[in-house]
Amino acid sequence: MxxxxxxxxxxxxxxxxLESISKRLEVRDFNVVAVTRGxxxxxxxRRCPIDIAIVDLKMPGMDGExxxxxxxxxxxxxxxxILTGHGSIDSAVExxxxxxYSYLQKPCELERLLEVLSEAYKKRxxxxxxxxxxxxxxxxxxxxxxxxxxxxxxxxxxxxxxQ
Ligand SMILES: [Mg+2]
Numbered sequence: 001m002x003x004x005x006x007x008x009x010x011x012x013x014x015x016x017x018l019e020s021i022s023k024r025l026e027v028r029d030f031n032v033v034a035v036t037r038g039x040x041x042x043x044x045x046r047r048c049p050i051d052i053a054i055v056d057l058k059m060p061g062m063d064g065e066x067x068x069x070x071x072x073x074x075x076x077x078x079x080x081x082i083l084t085g086h087g088s089i090d091s092a093v094e095x096x097x098x099x100x101y102s103y104l105q106k107p108c109e110l111e112r113l114l115e116v117l118s119e120a121y122k123k124r125x126x127x128x129x130x131x132x133x134x135x136x137x138x139x140x141x142x143x144x145x146x147x148x149x150x151x152x153x154x155x156x157x158x159x160x161x162x163q
Contacts (some may be wrong), residue, residue, distance in 0.1 A: 004156065004160070005029055005030060005031040005156075006029075006030050006031065006051050006052065006117075006121065006152060006156055007030075007031045007033065007048060007049055007050050007051045007052075008025060008030045008031065008032050008033070008050070008051065008052055008053070008054065008117075009033045009035070009041055009044055009045055009048075009050040009052070009053040009054070009071075010022060010025075010032060010033070010034045010035070010053070010054045011034075011035050011036070011037070011038060011040070011041040011053065011054070011055050011056060011059070011064075011067060012034075012036065012054075012055075012056035012059070012083070013036050013037065013056060013058070013059040013060060014056070015036060017106075018034050018036060019034070021054075022034045024110055028114070028149060029149070029153075033048055033050065036059070037059060037060070037061050037062065038055075038059055038061060038062030038063065038064065038066060038067035038070075039061055039062050041053065041055070041067050041071065042062075042067070042070055042071065042074070045071055045074065045075060045078070046074070050075065050078055051077075051078065051079070051121060051124060052078065052079045052080070052081065052101075052117055052120050052121060052124070053068075053071055053078060053079075053080045053081070054080075054081050054082075054083050054113075055067050055068055055071070055080055055081070055082055055083070055100075056082075056083060056084055056085075057082060057084040057086055057087075057091060057095075058084070058085075058086050064082060064084065064095075065091070065094060065095060065098060068080050068082065068095060068098050068099065068100055069098045069099070072098065072099040077124050077127060077128045078124070079101040079120035079121065079123055079124045080099065080100050080101060081100065081101055081102045081103075081104060081113075081116055081117065081120055082095050082100045082102070082103045082104065083104045083105075083106060083108060083113070084103075084104075084105060084106060085105070085106040087103065087105045091103075101116075101119070101120040101123060102116045102119070102120065104116060111148075114148035114149065114152075115148050117148065117152065118148035118149075118151045118152045118155070121152055121155050121156075122136060122151070122155055124159075125155045125158055125159045125162075128159065128162075128163070129158070129159065129162040129163075139154075139158065140154060
């Protein structure tokens with residue numbers, strides 16, 4: 001996979017949704033690995049260096065909460081965003097406890113999703129490179145970027161230089 005791009009794993013059993021969200025993110029310069037089941041998500045993440053996963057909750061076979069927990073257990077730096085049509089406060093609390101970075105409800109505006117992806121990626125880079133919040137704010141301010149895609153690009157460079 002091309003390492004200059006951010007590698008996104010998207011798992012959702014609704015194939016049409018999976019295809020449309022994948023296309024919309026690919027044109028915004030993400031490498032997308034799209035799968036329809038939790039089991040396949042785990043396999044894909046073992047094969048490709050995934051940066052962020054977007055995980056549906058209700059799926060046949062392994063559900064989203066189990067997929068989330070397994071991904072977090074196997075991949076120290078991966079951030080996981082839950083994107084579900086069947087949200088509840090209880091499941092949001094459970095997913096956050098299991099290490100989800102964020103919990104979004106469908107339908108979700110693309111701009112909002114991009115914001116959350118850039119925040120999740122920021123957390124990943126801060127954890128991985130041991131950068132404090134204040135220093136990170138400074139780095140992004142110096143780069144003069146404010147759009148989620150601009151921030152993601154700068155973060156990717158930072159990670160590539162530091163890893
Ligand atoms: Mg589903």
